[in-house]
Amino acid sequence: MAVFVQVVERGGFSAAGRALRMTPSAVSKLISRLEARLDVRLLNRSTRKLQLTAEGSAFYDRATSVLADLDEAERAASAGERPAGRVRLNTSASFGTHVLGPVLAQFFEAYPDISIDLVHTDAVIDLLGERTDVAIRSGALKSSGLFARKLGATPMLIVGSPAYLARHGTPTTIAELEQHNRLGFSYSRQVDGWPLLDSGDTVLMIPNGNVQANSGEALRLLAINGVGLTRMASYTVTADIAAGRLVPLLQHCDTGYLEEVHAVYLGQGGHLPARVRVLLDFLAEHARVS
Structure with missing residues (x-):
């Protein structure tokens, strides 16, 4: 077996x-x-x-x-032996940079015998095919054989740098936003556009700018450097907004959508190796988004 x-x-x-x-x-x-x-x-x-x-x-x-x-x-039966072994963890670069990175040292202090094989990708992977123990996924979960722990839900913000806005103007309406360079993802997502409220109706703004990227962190850095506007999870740009590197835009057009974040894994929750179980518990407590 x-x-x-x-x-x-x-x-x-x-x-x-x-x-x-x-x-x-x-x-x-x-x-x-x-x-x-x-x-x-x-x-x-x-x-x-x-x-x-x-x-x-x-x-x-x-x-x-x-x-x-x-x-x-x-x-x-081994007198309280600590969880040990390697855990393969797949996550987006954004979650790894802004949420996971700041708390991993705390995890290793609690579980020094566990090592993590960390893979960054924004693409949805096959956990079994990629031999992955845990993956962090954003958006509503599709029906599957996977189990999940919810790590929270985060607003989505349209942002741009002060330098970009100084050159091209600050959009205050959806019509004005259409004239701007809108940076988006190069792969298919559950919602491929930016949902916005227009006179009570939801419209979908397509990000058809001159750069499409397969990484949220790439889009964030492009926006900071004045290439264009982008739409990001709030937790990835909160520090940039506070520091003045990015400016939130068109918040009065926000639909109130919250993007859910889950840690997904294979196998019954009660039948996990200790090394995987303690990581999931740690993520649920220390790696939440809002």
């Missing part, structure tokens, strides 16, 4: 073998024996990749729960 989980999470027999210090052929034989015992095919094998069957996916979910229970039992 443990070998099967390693094969799934590491994407192949060779990678699982390296992790377990076994040969790929030995790993393959164990999986074949497991399939023969269960009388089902768990994995479809090809020259390029492995793919879980429906039965394999269900068995993986149960197997991870069973193994997590064993891990928890061993931890509880």
